[in-house]
Amino acid sequence: xxxxxxxxxxxxxxxxxxxxxxxxxxxxxxxxxxxxxxxxxxxxxxxxxxxxxxxxxxxxxxxxxxxxxxxxxxxxxxxxxxxxxxxxxxxxxxxxxxxxxxxxxxxxxxxxxxxxxxxxxxxxxxxxxxxxxxxxxxxxxxxxxxxxxxxxxxxxxxxxxxxxxxxxxxxxxxxxxxxxxxxxxxxxxxxxxxxxxxxxxxxxxxxxxxxxxxxxxxxxxxxxxxxxxxxxxxxxxxxxxxxxxxxxxxxxxxxxxxxxxxxxxxxxxxxxxxxxxxxxxxxxxxxxxxxxxxxxxxxxxxxxxxxxxxxxxxxxxxxxxxxxxxxxxxxxxxxxxxxxxxxxxxxxxxxxxxxxxxxxxxxxxxxxxxxxxxxxxxxxxxxxxxxxxxxxxxx
Amino acid sequence: xxxxxxxxxxxxxxxxxxxxxxxxxxxxxxxxxxxxxxxxxxxxxxxxxxxxxxxxxxxxxxxxxxxxxxxxxxxxxxxxxxxxxxxxxxxxxxxxxxxxxxxxxxxxxxxxxxxxxxxxxxxxxxxxxxxxxxxxxxxxxxxxxxxxxxxxxxxxxxxxxxxxxxxxxxxxxxxxxxxxxxxxxxxxxxxxxxxxxxxxxxxxxxxxxxxxxxxxxxxxxxxxxxxxxxxxxxxxxxxxxxxxxxxxxxxxxxxxxxxxxxxxxxxxxxxxxxxxxxxxxxxxxxxxxxxxxxxxxxxxxxxxxxxxxxxxxxxxxxxxxxxxxxxxxxxxxxxxxxxxxxxxxxxxxxxxxxxxxxxxxxxxxxxxxxxxxxxxxxxxxxxxxxxxx
Numbered sequence: 001x002x003x004x005x006x007x008x009x010x011x012x013x014x015x016x017x018x019x020x021x022x023x024x025x026x027x028x029x030x031x032x033x034x035x036x037x038x039x040x041x042x043x044x045x046x047x048x049x050x051x052x053x054x055x056x057x058x059x060x061x062x063x064x065x066x067x068x069x070x071x072x073x074x075x076x077x078x079x080x081x082x083x084x085x086x087x088x089x090x091x092x093x094x095x096x097x098x099x100x101x102x103x104x105x106x107x108x109x110x111x112x113x114x115x116x117x118x119x120x121x122x123x124x125x126x127x128x129x130x131x132x133x134x135x136x137x138x139x140x141x142x143x144x145x146x147x148x149x150x151x152x153x154x155x156x157x158x159x160x161x162x163x164x165x166x167x168x169x170x171x172x173x174x175x176x177x178x179x180x181x182x183x184x185x186x187x188x189x190x191x192x193x194x195x196x197x198x199x200x201x202x203x204x205x206x207x208x209x210x211x212x213x214x215x216x217x218x219x220x221x222x223x224x225x226x227x228x229x230x231x232x233x234x235x236x237x238x239x240x241x242x243x244x245x246x247x248x249x250x251x252x253x254x255x256x257x258x259x260x261x262x263x264x265x266x267x268x269x270x271x272x273x274x275x276x277x278x279x280x281x282x283x284x285x286x287x288x289x290x291x292x293x294x295x296x297x298x299x300x301x302x303x304x305x306x307x308x309x310x311x312x313x314x315x316x317x318x319x320x321x322x323x324x325x326x327x328x329x330x331x332x333x334x335x336x337x338x339x340x341x342x343x344x345x346x347x348x349x350x351x352x353x354x355x356x357x358x359x360x361x362x363x364x365x366x367x368x369x370x371x372x373x374x375x376x377x378x379x380x381x382x383x384x385x386x387x388x389x390x391x392x393x394x395x
Numbered sequence: 396x397x398x399x400x401x402x403x404x405x406x407x408x409x410x411x412x413x414x415x416x417x418x419x420x421x422x423x424x425x426x427x428x429x430x431x432x433x434x435x436x437x438x439x440x441x442x443x444x445x446x447x448x449x450x451x452x453x454x455x456x457x458x459x460x461x462x463x464x465x466x467x468x469x470x471x472x473x474x475x476x477x478x479x480x481x482x483x484x485x486x487x488x489x490x491x492x493x494x495x496x497x498x499x500x501x502x503x504x505x506x507x508x509x510x511x512x513x514x515x516x517x518x519x520x521x522x523x524x525x526x527x528x529x530x531x532x533x534x535x536x537x538x539x540x541x542x543x544x545x546x547x548x549x550x551x552x553x554x555x556x557x558x559x560x561x562x563x564x565x566x567x568x569x570x571x572x573x574x575x576x577x578x579x580x581x582x583x584x585x586x587x588x589x590x591x592x593x594x595x596x597x598x599x600x601x602x603x604x605x606x607x608x609x610x611x612x613x614x615x616x617x618x619x620x621x622x623x624x625x626x627x628x629x630x631x632x633x634x635x636x637x638x639x640x641x642x643x644x645x646x647x648x649x650x651x652x653x654x655x656x657x658x659x660x661x662x663x664x665x666x667x668x669x670x671x672x673x674x675x676x677x678x679x680x681x682x683x684x685x686x687x688x689x690x691x692x693x694x695x696x697x698x699x700x701x702x703x704x705x706x707x708x709x710x711x712x713x714x715x716x717x718x719x720x721x722x723x724x725x726x727x728x729x730x731x732x733x734x735x736x737x738x739x740x741x742x743x744x745x746x747x748x749x750x751x752x753x754x755x756x757x758x759x760x761x762x763x764x765x766x767x768x769x770x771x772x773x774x775x776x777x778x779x780x781x782x783x784x
Contacts, residue, residue: 001573001581003569003570003572003573003581004569004572004573005573006572006573006576007572022565026566026569046597046601046618054600054601055597055600058596058600123711123715124715125740126714126715127710127711127714127715128710128711128714129709129711132691132698133635133691133696133697133698135635135696137622137623137624137633137635137698138633138635138696138697138698139698140633141624141631141632141633141698141699141700141701142698142699142700142701142706143701143703143706144701144702144703144704144705144706144707145550145551145552145554145703146624146633146700147551147630147631147700147701147702147703148551148552148702148703149540149548149549149550149551149552150541150548150551151546151548154614154624154626154631155614155624155631155700156540156541156542156548156614157540157613157614157615157623157624158539158540158550159539159540159595159597159598159610159611159612160539160594160595160596160597160598161597162550162554162594165558165594166554166557166558166561166594167735169558169561169562169565170561170735170736171736172565173413173561173564173565173568173736174417174736174737174738176565176568176569176572177417177568177736178738179572180396180568180571180572180575183572183575189738189739190738190739190740191736191737191738192736192737192740193735193736193737194715194735196706196711197715197717197733197735198735200703200706200707200712200717200732201717201732201733201734201735202552202554202557203552203703203706203707203732204446204449204450204552204553205445205449205703206449206703206707206718206730206731206732207440207445207448207449207723207726207729219551220551221546221548222528222537222546222547222548222549224528225437226436226437230526230528232528232532232537232546232547232548232549234546239532239537239538239546239547240532241528241529241531241532241537241547241549243526243527243528243529245526249524303523304523307523307524308524309513309523309524309525309526309528309529310529311525311529311532311533312532312533313532313537313538313547314532314533314534314535314538315535315538315599315602315610316535316598316599316600316602316610317602317610319535319592319599323518323519324514324518324519324520324533324588325592327517327518327519328514328515328517328518328586328589330589330592342600343600344596344600345592345593345596345599345600346589346592347593348562348585348586348589348590348592348593349562349563349565349566349569349583349584349585350515350516350583350584350585351566351569351570351581351582351583352581352582352583352584353496353581353582
């Protein structure tokens with residue numbers, strides 16, 4: 001099912017495709033507006049040499065591509081003529097920069113009153129940090145989560161752009177909510193999200209912090225401050241994660257692991273003694289020693305038998321042959337026009353029993369500018385006019 | 396918009412919270428005389444869990460015994476008025492309670508019903524329990540972070556829960572758009588592990604394409620150096636010198652010696668351990684703030700690493716409405732984070748803090764058509780409650 005099949009989106013983002021990808025994955029008609037000089041920089045991220053990488057094949061799948069230099073006035077005019085045919089526009093620069101091009105929210109509202117105008121910026125559109133450099137690692141570093149992630153001796157960097165992805169999903173949600181509202185009121189909205197604000201707001205310890213309690217966030221690796229054991233252990237053949245949430249779960253685990261002492265000894269059997277007094281050190285070490293003697297598969301079977309939360313730390317290698325992943329269609333083949341057969345991550349939301357709308361295929365990512373002429377033709381720009389725009393570097 | 400919210404674990408609680416922040420009326424249905432499990436989580440202020448406070452602002456609480464027929468009848472009435480139902484019990488439990496989608500859609504065919512669970516409503520793992528750390532492990536999130544030979548690393552917060560929460564929020568809004576167009580709702584099935592795979596798609600697919608044996612690359616970028624986390628005298632600083640100009644500038648600013656091994660990016664990648672050691676020999680002698688200021692002045696992207704408390708008490712936080720005061724029963728007037736989504740440049744208002752158990756039981760019952768006498772009877776019969784803790 002493609003629940004967004006009625007939605008049309010102009011995607012002006014550069015290097016930050018996640019909001020548009022959320023729309024495109026669920027059936028929206030997403031037209032990427034890319035600069036004619038190489039296009040969206042996401043096309044080159046993670047790529048070797050001058051190729052386009054797997055990221056572009058994934059993040060731009062299902063979208064269309066038009067080259068258009070909106071910094072040139074003729075390009076801006078074309079965009080303005082496109083806007084009435086679309087429900088939404090999304091950009092990852094401050095509206096002020098768009099205003100300079102005559103493409104601010106008010107400028108475009110004048111040609112489409114129902115337009116939803118989405119803006120993603122690293123730190124918001126005002127405040128002392130608004131011009132700070134726009135890198136995921138740096139935004140994360142300023143927001144708190146980076147400092148809190150990792151073992152006590154040193155923070156651990158994220159291997160993927162978590163802050164951009166998380167905040168882009170806030171922007172897509174805000175735009176969808178605004179679109180629902182616009183269906184009632186007939187009036188569009190500007191929707192904006194600061195990546196930094198999104199990251200800082202996921203902190204759940206602010207209440208105690210602001211009340212001056214002495215329990216500020218600490219970096220505790222894969223642990224959890226109050227319910228234990230929660231940690232990642234090295235088995236014979238790799239890493240396994242265990243997350244015990246209650247005494248019942250712990251006692252079941254102990255029994256299935258064949259260690260009655262863990263279930264019966266008052267130091268370990270019950271909280272708060274187990275988690276708070278006897279975990280960090282004694283019990284933790286016992287568990288390390290124990291897991292080192294078994295395989296991941298054995299650990300997994302024990303957790304399943306005990307019905308406690310546990311699981312292997314999968315990499316792509318394991319996920320590629322995981323029956324759960326196959327059942328959920330979370331790895332799918334897409335024939336990309338440039339990269340060929342690609343194995344991509346699937347869609348996480350499953351819509352069941354909605355309106356009849358069964359076309360479930362995902363189209364591959366477009367070649368840069370693949371749809372330029374089609375869209376211009378619809379605007380009546382053809383022949384010499386089109387060639388002129390090409391010669392001027394506008395398309 | 397009205398949201399009937401059965402969620403009990405963070406992912407779902409987060410979705411409901413987004414609805415509440417953006418102005419929907421969220422009816423949080425809580426277990427009679429017990430409530431959301433998060434109410435029992437440390438730390439407490441005046442008997443109120445601060446974690447519970449963090450995730451339930453702007454919601455309303457109705458306390459119900461769902462095992463009783465009268466309790467179910469209340470839900471059936473609420474469903475008539477609601478647009479959305481959210482739940483994240485163990486897969487299938489809500490059906491056994493008689494409150495599953497098949498039952499509720501008979502009452503309201505336009506209802507959008509989302510089930511969030513650890514692994515989704517199908518597949519061999521469907522019935523197994525899952526917390527944030529396990530979704531991080533199974534979905535590839537943890538294996539994407541950390542030193543190649545060291546332990547995989549989850550986030551320092553329940554990020555797999557919150558990622559799932561915001562993804563689920565998107566899914567419900569999509570289904571609402573389609574329901575308004577077609578008059579027909581649907582059921583949505585979202586698994587945490589699946590969302591996690593989407594969030595770390597880059598490290599996963601990279602591995603898939605190039606078949607490289609390594610899934611995580613420690614505190615530095617694979618393709619560019621210097622690009623990563625460095626030790627400072629009083630903490631940590633992130634530095635990105637991603638062009639030759641910036642590298643030259645960084646070298647001058649920190650007074651690094653000329654070293655032929657680091658002449659170009661390829662050399663710096665090949666000798667990265669030595670490079671990091673050389674940089675840290677300098678940065679360890681400087682305060683993080685000082686490093687940031689000097690590098691930024693020299694056009695080298697850098698940031699000191701702030702703990703949460705320094706982030707939310709920063710000038711930037713204060714001057715950009717990252718937080719607002721609101722009344723929290725049992726605690727008083729405290730700051731909450733504003734929702735990061737702004738509409739027409741305005742933050743969404745915070746109407747109230749997080750509700751006490753059953754604080755809105757009477758109001759919600761009245762709004763779905765119960766008379767005062769009927770409400771009293773439900774309370775006397777211990778079907779509905781207002782325990783207010």
